[in-house]
Amino acid sequence: MVGSGAAGMTAASTAREQDHEASITVITEDKHVAYSPCAIPYVIEGSIPDFRSIVMHTPEFYEQERGIKIKTATKVIAVDMDSKKLRTSVGEELPYDSLVLCPGGIVFVPPVEGAKLPGVFTVHNLADGEAIQNALKRVQSVVVAGAGVIGLEMAVAINRLGKKVTVVEMFPQVVPRLLDPDMAVLVQHHCEKKGIEIALSAPMAAIRGKDKVEGVVAAGKETECQMVIMATGVRANLELPSMMGLDIGALGAVRVSATLQPYRKNRLVKDVYLAGDVIMCENAVTPGPTMNQLGTAAVRQGRVAGINAASGCASYPPVVAPWVSCLGEMQVAGTGLSQSLAEYYGLKLVEGRVTGLTRARYYPGGKSITVKMLADQETRKIVGAQIVGGEEVTGRIDWLTAAVLKGVSADEFVASFESAYCPPTSMVKDVVNLAAEALQRALNG
Amino acid sequence: MVGSGAAGMTAASTAREQDHEASITVITEDKHVAYSPCAIPYVIEGSIPDFRSIVMHTPEFYEQERGIKIKTATKVIAVDMDSKKLRTSVGEELPYDSLVLCPGGIVFVPPVEGAKLPGVFTVHNLADGEAIQNALKRVQSVVVAGAGVIGLEMAVAINRLGKKVTVVEMFPQVVPRLLDPDMAVLVQHHCEKKGIEIALSAPMAAIRGKDKVEGVVAAGKETECQMVIMATGVRANLELPSMMGLDIGALGAVRVSATLQPYRKNRLVKDVYLAGDVIMCENAVTPGPTMNQLGTAAVRQGRVAGINAASGCASYPPVVAPWVSCLGEMQVAGTGLSQSLAEYYGLKLVEGRVTGLTRARYYPGGKSITVKMLADQETRKIVGAQIVGGEEVTGRIDWLTAAVLKGVSADEFVASFESAYCPPTSMVKDVVNLAAEALQRALNG
Numbered sequence: 001m002v003g004s005g006a007a008g009m010t011a012a013s014t015a016r017e018q019d020h021e022a023s024i025t026v027i028t029e030d031k032h033v034a035y036s037p038c039a040i041p042y043v044i045e046g047s048i049p050d051f052r053s054i055v056m057h058t059p060e061f062y063e064q065e066r067g068i069k070i071k072t073a074t075k076v077i078a079v080d081m082d083s084k085k086l087r088t089s090v091g092e093e094l095p096y097d098s099l100v101l102c103p104g105g106i107v108f109v110p111p112v113e114g115a116k117l118p119g120v121f122t123v124h125n126l127a128d129g130e131a132i133q134n135a136l137k138r139v140q141s142v143v144v145a146g147a148g149v150i151g152l153e154m155a156v157a158i159n160r161l162g163k164k165v166t167v168v169e170m171f172p173q174v175v176p177r178l179l180d181p182d183m184a185v186l187v188q189h190h191c192e193k194k195g196i197e198i199a200l201s202a203p204m205a206a207i208r209g210k211d212k213v214e215g216v217v218a219a220g221k222e223t224e225c226q227m228v229i230m231a232t233g234v235r236a237n238l239e240l241p242s243m244m245g246l247d248i249g250a251l252g253a254v255r256v257s258a259t260l261q262p263y264r265k266n267r268l269v270k271d272v273y274l275a276g277d278v279i280m281c282e283n284a285v286t287p288g289p290t291m292n293q294l295g296t297a298a299v300r301q302g303r304v305a306g307i308n309a310a311s312g313c314a315s316y317p318p319v320v321a322p323w324v325s326c327l328g329e330m331q332v333a334g335t336g337l338s339q340s341l342a343e344y345y346g347l348k349l350v351e352g353r354v355t356g357l358t359r360a361r362y363y364p365g366g367k368s369i370t371v372k373m374l375a376d377q378e379t380r381k382i383v384g385a386q387i388v389g390g391e392e393v394t395g396r397i398d399w400l401t402a403a404v405l406k407g408v409s410a411d412e413f414v415a416s417f418e419s420a421y422c423p424p425t426s427m428v429k430d431v432v433n434l435a436a437e438a439l440q441r442a443l444n445g
Numbered sequence: 446m447v448g449s450g451a452a453g454m455t456a457a458s459t460a461r462e463q464d465h466e467a468s469i470t471v472i473t474e475d476k477h478v479a480y481s482p483c484a485i486p487y488v489i490e491g492s493i494p495d496f497r498s499i500v501m502h503t504p505e506f507y508e509q510e511r512g513i514k515i516k517t518a519t520k521v522i523a524v525d526m527d528s529k530k531l532r533t534s535v536g537e538e539l540p541y542d543s544l545v546l547c548p549g550g551i552v553f554v555p556p557v558e559g560a561k562l563p564g565v566f567t568v569h570n571l572a573d574g575e576a577i578q579n580a581l582k583r584v585q586s587v588v589v590a591g592a593g594v595i596g597l598e599m600a601v602a603i604n605r606l607g608k609k610v611t612v613v614e615m616f617p618q619v620v621p622r623l624l625d626p627d628m629a630v631l632v633q634h635h636c637e638k639k640g641i642e643i644a645l646s647a648p649m650a651a652i653r654g655k656d657k658v659e660g661v662v663a664a665g666k667e668t669e670c671q672m673v674i675m676a677t678g679v680r681a682n683l684e685l686p687s688m689m690g691l692d693i694g695a696l697g698a699v700r701v702s703a704t705l706q707p708y709r710k711n712r713l714v715k716d717v718y719l720a721g722d723v724i725m726c727e728n729a730v731t732p733g734p735t736m737n738q739l740g741t742a743a744v745r746q747g748r749v750a751g752i753n754a755a756s757g758c759a760s761y762p763p764v765v766a767p768w769v770s771c772l773g774e775m776q777v778a779g780t781g782l783s784q785s786l787a788e789y790y791g792l793k794l795v796e797g798r799v800t801g802l803t804r805a806r807y808y809p810g811g812k813s814i815t816v817k818m819l820a821d822q823e824t825r826k827i828v829g830a831q832i833v834g835g836e837e838v839t840g841r842i843d844w845l846t847a848a849v850l851k852g853v854s855a856d857e858f859v860a861s862f863e864s865a866y867c868p869p870t871s872m873v874k875d876v877v878n879l880a881a882e883a884l885q886r887a888l889n890g
Binding site: 393403415416426428 | 492739759762853862
């Protein structure tokens with residue numbers, strides 16, 4: 001295995017479950033293994049006490065409990081796929097029967113002036129998180145570049161520490177692509193109410209400063225700050241795949257088969273598997289490739305790669321890619337296609353949107369929740385959903401993910417998709433069911 | 446419409462949406478309309494301030510806002526289906542084009558000695574709730590007969606008021622039929638930890654007392670108490686259907702078509718529809734009739750009956766019947782078949798059960814959650830699930846309900862059923878996904 005993120009460590013553990021005898025080695029450039037980068041904003045804001053807590057297991061745990069060797073701070077510098085050997089940065093040559101590559105992604109940092117100044121950070125690994133936490137002690141104002149999920153989570157975290165936060169986003173809405181504009185506005189207002197400034201249609205033009213960050217220029221306006229967080233998107237880390245001559249797909253990531261094997265000059269490569277942020281997946285809703293750079297995807301792919309690497313047989317199916325984010329008291333989630341993704345795929349979608357409560361109307365403490373469902377106008381099938389609400393959002397998006405995966409029509413959802421009811425946890429007709437009825441009415445014109 | 450519960454009021458409102466001109470009248474024996482009987486235990490325990498809050502709308506609201514006439518405290522005493530007229534207890538004769546009957550259920554009170562003593566209550570309508578609340582002021586110890594969902598909700602509510610509560614149940618477990626014994630034990634221990642006494646395999650033999658309740662005899666043991674709550678199950682209220690000569694099915698409820706029309710001597714009755722606790726439904730998991738006496742079912746059936754009564758066209762599909770209950774800090778839910786229901790239907794089920802957390806392991810405040818999934822050994826399809834947990838249970842049971850409805854196999858669930866992840870709301874592999882993997886392993890033997 002190469003890489004010790006969620007994909008690599010899941011692949012290693014799954015391979016061990018599949019084959020109790022095999023010799024399994026994980027090679028990683030990182031110092032830590034098995035931690036959850038999704039947790040970084042929640043450590044920064046103080047909801048999780050420290051970075052140590054988010055490391056699930058040490059390398060020693062893997063060696064002793066699972067018989068998995070781990071080589072940290074080690075880089076793979078060459079792979080010979082014919083003789084099935086690899087060479088590492090510490091001069092070792094290692095043979096392999098199966099090779100699982102999980103090199104992850106790299107944060108795309110736009111090539112603006114000042115991007116390398118001290119005080120500019122990315123949010124990618126545990127070391128980044130620790131560096132940001134340390135630096136924040138001496139900082140009063142921060143600019144976050146990118147109003148995607150990670151950018152907003154970081155903005156909310158830093159705002160909670162009492163610092164001034166400005167988010168600059170090149171698109172005209174927050175969480176572009178994943179959220180439709182009407183849902184994005186709910187999220188934007190929630191953040192603004194906390195005192196976070198959000199500049200839309202404002203691509204970062206330059207970072208000002210001599211020896212350290214002093215300000216950011218975006219949309220012709222300068223914002224003073226002492227720190228910049230680059231949450232400008234993750235791209236596949238193609239260093240190793242390119243070196244190996246693996247085929248790169250249209251989305252700038254490695255093209256793989258359903259068994260997660262790569263191609264070289266259009267021919268499947270034997271005994272090599274890839275998982276995690278480095279690959280493209282098939283979209284379950286509409287034919288075509290998609291990026292699915294989520295922790296859950298890494299785990300699911302790691303499992304498939306681990307089974308196959310240990311001579312088992314598993315395949316990674318097309319994906320819907322549900323996601324959820326917690327921004328203080330607001331939870332935001334999505335699944336399947338949004339309007340803007342559908343446009344990209346050339347689909348015409350119809351939508352139903354309802355705002356309700358998470359509990360019976362008369363039950364104290366219920367939170368507002370808005371559910372939007374999207375259906376293909378032609379087939380009437382539900383192809384996506386978005387939720388913004390105060391609680392109990394995750395289970396609802398998983399429920400809708402099931403509907404999207406199974407190609408359920410709005411009509412079938414209305415007629416058959418029962419929900420459980422109890423006054424403290426839902427309305428007698430859940431807001432999801434109400435949204436489905438609104439969607440059906442919209443489809444009927 | 447006859448009946449003003451969830452079924453009747455939904456039917457009336459839906460018929461109005463369908464037909465803006467029709468004259469719509471609701472006739473009900475009750476004084477209140479449009480309240481939520483599921484909320485009664487939560488008013489008793491004080492989570493909801495008073496009974497007034499759970500009345501969603503007054504009769505005046507329906508008359509003024511929706512043009513629906515309501516005759517409260519009125520009984521239908523005769524229906525002539527040939528001339529399409531009915532007669533009420535106040536001497537009126539009313540013609541109808543469509544008749545929707547929602548007479549609901551009646552609490553089955555076992556014919557034991559003392560069952561009519563003052564101090565014995567049922568939990569069925571708002572008047573019952575008010576009577577219990579009043580009586581509780583002068584009572585220190587209560588016996589609840591029946592450890593089903595309503596019995597336990599009432600026990601938890603009364604325990605919370607600081608009274609001594611004993612639950613007597615004829616079956617050897619709590620929540621019989623709906624929960625499997627291993628899940629029932631978790632619920633039982635939760636209640637016992639609060640100080641509620643639970644006597645299993647203890648059918649109530651007699652209620653002792655001269656002019657008022659003094660104690661209960663069950664399983665040869667006498668428990669002193671000043672109040673008895675009969676949560677001994679709801680049966681279809683067949684008074685009106687029997688009078689009309691409608692066919693009654695094997696489960697002691699009215700047999701209806703998918704359009705919710707009844708039969709008379711095996712022939713479909715025209716222009717009459719039934720909804721709510723009074724009818725039998727088709728089971729979606731395995732062919733056969735089932736009872737689905739839930740508020741959600743009443744609303745779904747009311748909608749279908751209302752559409753059809755107003756010359757629309759809708760049908761009520763086979764059901765999975767998901768349910769959820771809140772017992773203090775514990776939420777309990779189920780969907781589809783349990784082991785004991787499966788036995789009744791002659792199916793052999795295999796199960797997977799996992800206990801995990803509702804949040805990432807390192808995220809503070811996560812609650813324990815146990816998910817059990819059941820599959821048909823032969824087809825490997827998921828046919829049921831049960832969840833006991835501290836939060837976020839409802840969305841998960843709705844998610845699993847979708848899987849049961851769509852006949853998803855354990856293998857497909859493991860391979861394809863993605864979940865959304867964020868450290869504050871789930872583990873990276875949700876406990877439902879873990880339970881599916883356990884189920885798949887169990888199926889593989």
